[in-house]
Amino acid sequence: MDWNLDDGRPIWTQLAEQLTRLIVSGEYPPGSRLPAVRELAEDAGVNPNTMQRALAQLEADGLAASNRTAGRMVTEDRVVIDTRRRDLAKKHIAEYLTAMAQLGYSAAEAAELLREGEK
């Protein structure tokens, strides 16, 4: 997969976000097993330590838990996952509106431009 590690923010932060997206979008279903730390790290082209840090964040968020040698599992709690999905959506909506407002676009204009696709 394409990990898209572009902007200047810490890599482990971006990795955590990416993993979170994979979970809330269902590509890593509830209760499923995540790839091993070393495997994920190689796939993303980062140091295992960096990936470990990202995964630690996922655990802190309650999205995953590790069973030591049995690997790491996505939480079975769909409420946690869905809540996270909705919260992220709300965050993106707010950020979009704020960004557009700072450019001088009203909320109505911001919504209208979305419908047009671009311009």
Add this chain to the structure above:
Amino acid sequence: MDWNLDDGRPIWTQLAEQLTRLIVSGEYPPGSRLPAVRELAEDAGVNPNTMQRALAQLEADGLAASNRTAGRMVTEDRVVIDTRRRDLAKKHIAEYLTAMAQLGYSAAEAAELLREGEK
């Protein structure tokens, strides 16, 4: 003013973005004089070197130019400014749609949620 230096990205990047917003939104009109580097730095609570770096970016973008001791002026070229404003808007639109798509929301849903405000 509130500079909102929050996320983990380099501060000079965020400063440049903030200054750009002030210009494209018209708070720093075309041809007007920008505050001195040291003044801006103090206001933002950052080192003058860091603010200088942000301003260098603005010049590279053609949004401002320095007249040595006469201070630094916003470009008079309204086309440059307006183009930049539109490009930033397009970027935010694309980013919003991408972010929502990664969460599993269609473009229609993303637009709908905007209209509802939240949920």
Add this chain to the structure above:
DNA sequence: ATTATTGTATTATTCAGTTAATACAATAAT
């Protein structure tokens, strides 16, 4: 003419993020 203010450049230091190279304990797989 003198002074203050401007943008700019330089050097050193600190700090967080990242990589690297291991090491260890637990346990699934054989």
Add this chain to the structure above:
DNA sequence: ATTATTGTATTAACTGAATAATACAATAAT
């Protein structure tokens, strides 16, 4: 029982971002 794989921890080194402390040249203001 042995081996391989798992998550985890540790230490060192490197890098870029940021701060700090200056310094300098140009010129507007006095």
